[in-house]
Amino acid sequence: MLAIERRNEILEKLQAERRVVVSELSQFYKVSEETIRRDLEKLVNDGYAIKSYGGAVINENTNIDLPFKVRKNHNVIGKQRIAGLFNKMVKDGDSIMLDASSTAVYVVKALKDKKNLTVITNSVEIIIELLDVPDWKILSTGGVSREGSFALVGPQTDRMLRSYHVDKAVISCKGIDLQAGITDSDELHADNKRTMLESAREKILVVDGSKFGKVAFNTIAGLGEITSVVTDEKPDEQWLQAMEAAGTECIYPE
Secondary structure (H helix, E strand, O other): OOHHHHHHHHHHHHHHHOEEEHHHHHHHHOOOHHHHHHHHHHHHHOOOEEEEOOEEEEOOOOOOOOOHHHHHOOOHHHHHHHHHHHHOOOOOOOEEEEOOOHHHHHHHHOOOOOOOOEEEEOEHHHHHHOOOOOOOEEEEOOOEEEOOOOEEEOHHHHHHHHOOOEEEEEEOOOEEEOOOEEEEOOHHHHHHHHHHHHOEEEEEEEOOHHHEOOOOOEEEEOHHHOOEEEOOOOOOHHHHHHHHHHOOEEEOOO
């Protein structure tokens, strides 16, 4: 196993368990504890982890953007629930913009029973996922490839997105807060998500319950600018009341 593969697995474990122990990782990967310490030091330097006695804990800072492969494997069940709920909102022939979030990948996987969809996306992963889907029209935004995110971003992406008007825009985020609204950790991603919302009749936020009450650095939109929030579990009553007051529909598993 390559060192980067091992570090990504350790990061996934950190995401799931919030803490890792050097001795346990050394035994699991059959490498020295010194090798594991170097792996953890790299994760700490990259901002993903914080050193603790005998190991490391996850860095809860919402402004740190995790590698796409790690995000894709986090809370898979929650993302599949969201995808199933969104599927019921889509009709044959719809035009949909999707961002480069890991949740959006699960959304499109669940849409393959639909016919004649038009999908516009800046996600390299989604483009690859949909290459063999018959009767769909897939449009890539173009743009600058962002390392580790499987995303195309930047002014060219915005220009392409602004040239279309679609039925639905589907975005995710790093945080949703009652005061700060919907936020993301990366300025270019936030700009592109904002443009998607402006280009759509229905503006849909797909987000798991862990993002509620979190605030990242860049504003995408206010809660009242969103048509529907689709999430994997019923939010607290304060959130339901806030969304009702904002005129935003909240969709969650019953």
